[in-house]
Amino acid sequence: MTTSFLSMRPLRYAMLSLSVLAFAPSATAAPPSKSLKPRALVAKPTGRELAGDTLVERIVVKFHEGSRVRLRDQRLVALTSERDAAERSLLAGRNLGDARLEADVGAVASLLERAPRIGAIARLFDEPESSLEARKASGERQSGEQLADLNLYFEVPLMPGTTSERVADLVAALNALDGVEVAYAEPPPEPAMVNFGMDAAVRGLLAAADLPPTTPSYVNNQGYLNAAPNGVNAKYAWTVTGGQGQNVKVVDVEGGWRTTHEDMPTLFHMGGTQYADASWRHHGTAVLGEIVGASNAYGVTGIAHAAQAGYESIGAQSSASAISKAATAAGRGGIVLIELHSRGPADGTACTCNTSQCNYIAMEYWQANYDAIKTATANGVIVVEAAGNGSADLDASAYGGRFNRNTRDSEAIVVGGSTATTRSPMCWTNFGTRVDVHGWGERVYSMGYGNVFGSYGEDQFYTSSFSGTSSASPIVVGAAASAQGVALANGRRLTSAQMRSLLRDNGTPQAANARQIGPLPDLAKALPKVISGNY
Incomplete structure (x- = not known):
C-alpha cells in the first residue's frame, strides 16, 4: 500500500522531521535506595550528537x-x-x-x-x-x-x-x-510504518460516503493467523481456554484511530488528543485490527479478538507521558504497544531501501521513554515496542550501549520485521541482540487505508498491505495477549520479562541471516508451557 507519512505528517507544533539525541551509559550512578538494585545513569550529551539541521520539538x-x-x-x-x-x-x-x-x-x-x-x-x-x-x-x-x-x-x-x-x-x-x-x-515520533506514498485513488476515498453493502471476509487472507512456520498459530490458540485474549487489556500508543470502523470493538480506554490527519488514523486502525478485529462473518479477525483494547494518543503530550498513561490504563498483566519510532544518529549501516527513515530507531533510546517503560514493566505491565524501520544495527557503538540488555534492560519486547513467507529480515528492519522477536513486516491484511473494499466509506476500509515494524509489532502483541489470556485462565499472570522469554524461546526461527530479528512466535509451542507453568 502507498501511504506517505512524510507528505501527510500531522503537526504538533509544526511540520517537523525526526531525530534522536544520542548519549552513552554513565560510568557512575547514585547509591541505591536501601537494598534496591541501583538505577544506571546515562552520560550527559554534548548537544551535538545529531546533524545540525535535525528539527526538534x-x-x-x-x-x-x-x-x-x-x-x-x-x-x-x-x-x-x-x-x-x-x-x-x-x-x-x-x-x-x-x-x-x-x-x-x-x-x-x-x-x-x-x-x-x-x-x-x-x-x-x-x-x-x-x-x-x-x-x-x-x-x-x-x-x-x-x-x-x-x-x-x-x-x-x-x-x-x-x-x-x-x-x-x-x-x-x-x-x-x-x-x-x-x-x-x-524530536516528535512517527508511526513505524514503511513510507511509500499514498496514490491518488486511495486519497480520493477519504471523502467517500459510508455505504452499507456486506463486507467480504478476509480471514483467509490473514496468513499470520495460520500455523507455523509462516503464522503464529492463532487459530490453534482460539481453541484453548483464554487463548482469544480473554480478560487481557491492550493499549496502543500512537496518534489516531477510526473508532467507528465496522470491525472495531468497543474500546475500554480512549486517552489523549488524537491527530486529525487521516494517515495517523488509518495507521492506528490497522494496528488494532490485527490485535482485536471483531470475530464475525466479515472483514478481519484479530489474533486476540476477545481482549479489551484502548488507546493513548500523543497528539497533545510527549510519548513518555503517553506510555505512562497507557500503562496505568492497561494495569498489571495488561499490554502496552508502542507503535512509534524516531531518527537516531547514523550508525554506519548501509541504508539501501526506505531511505526516508534511515536510522529511525526504537523509542526507548530516549531516557524519558525508557524510564516510563521501566516503571511500567516493574509494575507488572507487558510492553511491546517496534524496533523501527531504519536499517539500523542497534548493537552499533553509535547508540552508546542503550540497547545492551546486559546493562540497560527496560524488559520491553522489541519487535523486528520479516518477509511474510520466508522469515527473512526486511531490508529496512532494525536488528541486533536487543531485537527479541519478529512479525510480518509486509502484506498484512487489516482494517484501514481502503485499498481493499475501499469504495464505501472509511468505516469499511480494509488493507492488504500494512507494513513496517508497525505491522509486525501487533502480531506479537496478539500472541502475547493470547498467552496472557491462557495464563489468567490457569491462575497465572506473566510479567513482561517472562512473556519475552516465552515468545522468544518458543517460536519459529528467523531465516539464517547476520541481522538478528529473533523468531516468529508460535502459540502452539508456547501455550502448553503456559498451561503447565513451565516458562
Missing part, C-alpha cells in the same frame, strides 16, 4: 534523583523540607548540597528562558504527582530495582523549525549543571 530536562524538584506556581523549586532519608542519601552520594542544587534549579530556569520556545516550562509526564510517586514505590517493591522519579522530568516546547544546532549550546549548558541528570532536545 522540545527540550527535556531531568533533575537528579532525590532532589525533589517540582513545578509550583509556574516556577521550578526544590522541596528541601519534603525529602525523605533515602532522597537525602541519594543527593549526598552525588555531593549535591542544598545550596548547589538551588543554584542549579535557578540556572535551569534562566537557561530555558533563552530557548526558542512557544510555551512555558511544564511537567513532561501529564499525571498527578501522587500517582507517579505511588507507581514508583510499587514498582520498586515488586522489582527490587530503583526506578526514576518521573516527577523530576520537565519540558519546554520549541518553536516550529527549531534545529538541533540552534539549541546545541543550550543543551550543553544545561548538562554542565551538577543538579541536572540529563537534558536533551527531542
Whole structure:
C-alpha cells in the first residue's frame, strides 16, 4: 500500500522531521535506595550528537534523583523540607548540597528562558504527582530495582523549525549543571510504518460516503493467523481456554484511530488528543485490527479478538507521558504497544531501501521513554515496542550501549520485521541482540487505508498491505495477549520479562541471516508451557 507519512505528517507544533539525541551509559550512578538494585545513569550529551539541521520539538530536562524538584506556581523549586532519608542519601552520594542544587534549579530556569520556545516550562509526564510517586514505590517493591522519579522530568516546547544546532549550546549548558541528570532536545515520533506514498485513488476515498453493502471476509487472507512456520498459530490458540485474549487489556500508543470502523470493538480506554490527519488514523486502525478485529462473518479477525483494547494518543503530550498513561490504563498483566519510532544518529549501516527513515530507531533510546517503560514493566505491565524501520544495527557503538540488555534492560519486547513467507529480515528492519522477536513486516491484511473494499466509506476500509515494524509489532502483541489470556485462565499472570522469554524461546526461527530479528512466535509451542507453568 502507498501511504506517505512524510507528505501527510500531522503537526504538533509544526511540520517537523525526526531525530534522536544520542548519549552513552554513565560510568557512575547514585547509591541505591536501601537494598534496591541501583538505577544506571546515562552520560550527559554534548548537544551535538545529531546533524545540525535535525528539527526538534522540545527540550527535556531531568533533575537528579532525590532532589525533589517540582513545578509550583509556574516556577521550578526544590522541596528541601519534603525529602525523605533515602532522597537525602541519594543527593549526598552525588555531593549535591542544598545550596548547589538551588543554584542549579535557578540556572535551569534562566537557561530555558533563552530557548526558542512557544510555551512555558511544564511537567513532561501529564499525571498527578501522587500517582507517579505511588507507581514508583510499587514498582520498586515488586522489582527490587530503583526506578526514576518521573516527577523530576520537565519540558519546554520549541518553536516550529527549531534545529538541533540552534539549541546545541543550550543543551550543553544545561548538562554542565551538577543538579541536572540529563537534558536533551527531542524530536516528535512517527508511526513505524514503511513510507511509500499514498496514490491518488486511495486519497480520493477519504471523502467517500459510508455505504452499507456486506463486507467480504478476509480471514483467509490473514496468513499470520495460520500455523507455523509462516503464522503464529492463532487459530490453534482460539481453541484453548483464554487463548482469544480473554480478560487481557491492550493499549496502543500512537496518534489516531477510526473508532467507528465496522470491525472495531468497543474500546475500554480512549486517552489523549488524537491527530486529525487521516494517515495517523488509518495507521492506528490497522494496528488494532490485527490485535482485536471483531470475530464475525466479515472483514478481519484479530489474533486476540476477545481482549479489551484502548488507546493513548500523543497528539497533545510527549510519548513518555503517553506510555505512562497507557500503562496505568492497561494495569498489571495488561499490554502496552508502542507503535512509534524516531531518527537516531547514523550508525554506519548501509541504508539501501526506505531511505526516508534511515536510522529511525526504537523509542526507548530516549531516557524519558525508557524510564516510563521501566516503571511500567516493574509494575507488572507487558510492553511491546517496534524496533523501527531504519536499517539500523542497534548493537552499533553509535547508540552508546542503550540497547545492551546486559546493562540497560527496560524488559520491553522489541519487535523486528520479516518477509511474510520466508522469515527473512526486511531490508529496512532494525536488528541486533536487543531485537527479541519478529512479525510480518509486509502484506498484512487489516482494517484501514481502503485499498481493499475501499469504495464505501472509511468505516469499511480494509488493507492488504500494512507494513513496517508497525505491522509486525501487533502480531506479537496478539500472541502475547493470547498467552496472557491462557495464563489468567490457569491462575497465572506473566510479567513482561517472562512473556519475552516465552515468545522468544518458543517460536519459529528467523531465516539464517547476520541481522538478528529473533523468531516468529508460535502459540502452539508456547501455550502448553503456559498451561503447565513451565516458562
